[in-house]
Amino acid sequence: PTPKLLKGRTVTITAGPTREALDPVRYITNHSSGKMGYALAHAAHTLGATVNLISGPVNIAAPQDLNITTVSSATEMHEAALKLAPQSDIFIGCAAVADYRAADIADQKIKKQGNEMTLTLVKNPDIIASVAALQDKRPYTVGFAAETQDIQQYALGKLKNKHLDMICANDVSQEGLGFNSDNNALTLFWANEQRTLPTSSKTELALTVIKAIAGKLS
Numbered sequence: 001p002t003p004k005l006l007k008g009r010t011v012t013i014t015a016g017p018t019r020e021a022l023d024p025v026r027y028i029t030n031h032s033s034g035k036m037g038y039a040l041a042h043a044a045h046t047l048g049a050t051v052n053l054i055s056g057p058v059n060i061a062a063p064q065d066l067n068i069t070t071v072s073s074a075t076e077m078h079e080a081a082l083k084l085a086p087q088s089d090i091f092i093g094c095a096a097v098a099d100y101r102a103a104d105i106a107d108q109k110i111k112k113q114g115n116e117m118t119l120t121l122v123k124n125p126d127i128i129a130s131v132a133a134l135q136d137k138r139p140y141t142v143g144f145a146a147e148t149q150d151i152q153q154y155a156l157g158k159l160k161n162k163h164l165d166m167i168c169a170n171d172v173s174q175e176g177l178g179f180n181s182d183n184n185a186l187t188l189f190w191a192n193e194q195r196t197l198p199t200s201s202k203t204e205l206a207l208t209v210i211k212a213i214a215g216k217l218s
């Protein structure tokens with residue numbers, strides 16, 4: 001049996017993409033499947049934690065035993081995260097949050113125009129950075145970084161700029177890994193330490209990541 005390393009702990013995890021509406025029938029999104037975030041949520045539950053899963057739109061059955069909050073946009077995910085993070089010991093930002101949203105969501109379907117059209121986008125809040133910036137009741141904050149090059153440099157940059165405790169980086173340029181895949185390979189970075197986890201299933205990796213986090217708390 002797996003030792004209940006997280007018994008009595010609360011873990012909040014964001015997962016999946018966000019969906020940014022343009023009008024009543026259109027939106028901007030990305031290819032995140034939510035698989036890694038859901039695997040982390042299950043792993044944390046296996047280790048005895050109370051788990052809050054904040055999920056963007058995905059094609060995964062809503063898990064039993066987890067407190068799921070379903071959201072659509074980054075704004076909604078931000079609101080849910082700021083509500084749950086202060087009650088959490090650990091916050092893991094695994095969602096692929098859209099960096100921008102439409103400046104205005106049209107009330108009616110946008111009509112076809114000439115050969116070009118321009119959309120004005122505005123920046124979304126950085127959800128994990130706002131959790132890491134909590135003064136009071138700040139959870140141990142873990143981010144993800146999907147990179148196609150210079151993984152270590154970019155991951156450590158994000159760890160520092162977003163004031164995270166730990167970041168899990170993956171190389172999304174490798175075929176069969178990362179987005180939408182069942183497998184992944186990760187390197188975990190802390191300010192003064194790193195650990196490379198070889199390619200394996202997201203289920204196995206999730207358990208290793210959650211155990212690594214639990215080890216830092218105790």
Ligand code: C5P
Pocket residue numbers: 014074093094095096097098099124125126127128129142143144145146158
């Ligand atoms: O900066 P970048 O998007 O690569 O950082 C990825 C990390 O930041 C992930 O943990 C992701 O969930 C989080 N993030 C966020 N809010 C955003 C953008 C990214 O929480 N608006």
